Amino acid sequence: MFKNDFNVEEGVHYFLTQTIPSRSRYYDFEKKEMRSSASSLIYGVVNFDPLSQQYYYGFFSRNYAKNASVNILGNVVTVFDKKYLKEVGFLEVDPDMYINPRNLIYKYNGKLSMGNNYKTPVRNRKYPWMYDFPNNYGAKFLLEDFKRYHSDNYIPNRTGVFNLPNLTFGIEFETCSGSVPQSECARLGLIPLKDGSITGNEYATIPHKGKEGIGVLHETCEVLQNYCDIDHQCSLHVHVGVPSVDKTLVVAAYHYFKTLEPQILAMFPSMMTASSSFKKGDKDYCKKLAKDACDSSLSVEKQFKQLFDMYAETPGFVFEGFGANHPHDRDGNRKWEVHARYKWVNLVNLIFGGAKTIEFRIHTPTLNKYKVIPWVYICNSLVWYLLNHQDEIIKSASSGKLKVDLNSIISSCFKDRTIVDYLLSYISHRMKMVVQHQISYGDRCGFIEILDDFAYSYDYKQIELVK
Structure with missing residues (x-):
């Protein structure tokens, strides 16, 4: 994801934590320039290393055509450019919502299951029985x-x-x-x-x-x-x-x-x-x-x-x-x-x-x-x-x-x-x-x-x- 930003530096341009850092100047990955204020910027995922499974965080201006969200162990974080998630194999589980396949399989009460955790199903659109005819098993x-x-x-x-x-x-x-x-x-x-x-x-x-x-x-x-x-x-x-x-x-x-x-x-x-x-x-x-x-x-x-x-x-x-x-x-x-x-x-x-x-x-x-x-x-x-x-x-x-x-x-x-x-x-x-x-x-x-x-x-x- 950094391939077009040759001078990025850890602690200046990108960070290794979801906690928003406080700096005097902020690098905007969308504009590719330094900014004096983060008030109009989003802090989220700007890179991901599939080998180490490390997320990299940074600041960027809103771009509705590129930004999406990723669910990281139950925390929803904005992503700078969703195309990079697709390239490394993330799955789109809802419109513009992605998840790392490695985070989907877990064990709960001795059973293998699928989801972010046992309380949060990946998708959930439940409706009552909506039909006029009888509710049958066969x-x-x-x-x-x-x-x-x-x-x-x-x-x-x-x-x-x-x-x-x-x-x-x-x-x-x-x-x-x-x-x-x-x-x-x-x-x-x-x-x-x-x-x-x-x-x-x-x-x-x-x-x-x-x-x-x-x-x-x-x-x-x-x-x-x-x-x-x-x-x-x-x-x-x-x-x-x-x-x-x-x-x-x-x-x-x-x-x-x-x-x-x-x-x-x-x-x-x-x-x-x-x-x-x-x-x-x-x-x-x-x-x-x-x-x-x-x-x-x-x-x-x-x-x-x-x-x-x-x-x-x-x-x-x-x-x-x-x-x-x-x-x-x-x-x-x-x-x-x-x-x-x-x-x-x-x-x-x-x-x-x-x-x-x-x-x-x-x-x-x-x-x-x-x-x-x-x-x-x-x-x-x-x-x-x-x-x-x-x-x-x-x-x-x-x-x-x-x-x-x-x-x-x-x-x-x-x-x-x-x-x-x-x-x-x-x-x-x-x-x-x-x-x-x-x-x-x-x-x-x-x-x-x-x-x-x-x-x-x-x-x-x-x-x-x-x-």
Whole structure:
């Protein structure tokens, strides 16, 4: 920051403390001249050394185009030129409010958390429930109403560029604060819900399909980012529907996703599978699939019995057919009692409840279209491959030779090489980002990614997924 001021001296031009010094003359970093009075000057941060983490303070005249603020361990200090903060990796957590990523992760009551201290959340726009319809935990109670609202009011103004498999998909967005207007919820088919694990609302989309669904999802993300915020207590869940369910599909799904597990988890912070280390409560919401949950040398019927017993969580409970309510959620309104669903990929909905979806729970919280839409394409490709290779998967698992490759799955699913290249590049980008955040900031929980969610974008050869 001193690069244009070759004669700066400590104690004359800049200082190492937030305490305002008293001098006979003051150097003005904006005007680059000495002043006899500090009455019209601001005292704040004029430089920062990323190696020593040392802030340097000085005086400067007000410049609305350059000045911003930085939160230094709870103290808000004016900054001479915000561009220097961006250059050394500070995050803009609110308009013109920056923070050093190294100050964001702390431990309180034995939990890793995010913020300046436990009393000061980084962002906070809380609103009461603002809707005329009931406050529910589950989207299914309002699903048909919102399908109708969307059908009657939505005018398509964008669409996905690339084809997807002929499967339905739906997204659950969790927020920590803010509220999407009721009119926008109705227009977009976005169902507001309550969730006891978060401080804001959850928003669930109606089922979408194809390029038209991607267009709606693109606009939904923009609206959510405009009105809501996320924090480390939130999640993003993607559901992909399957046309029908049988025992072969359930058995194949377990072996397939367990084999894919290391490749998928490499895209996300390592502590996502042990979320009780940073989320409130003692639940891990995205655990790894149980190892050897079923014996692949047995018949499909016997393997399904082993998986059913694990997912039912009730000794002696008898399989009553697909679609019956889970024994821990007989009325379909206490899903949090079904602990078996707390895996990075949830297969409970294939067996119980009638939803016939595979739920991907592992993604870091986000409202960002540049993350959500590629992840939806990836999840669709994973389910497409499973549906088309069930017998092959079970046969390979029984011989101990099951191998599945994420890149090959995406390449075989999408015929257009442009979207294949985009998704493979995005996957590689995410893997590198996760490693960088862990090495540079010690962030294994995704805190940095969450705080940068609003500003994040991904550009690969100027390819657009929506037009």
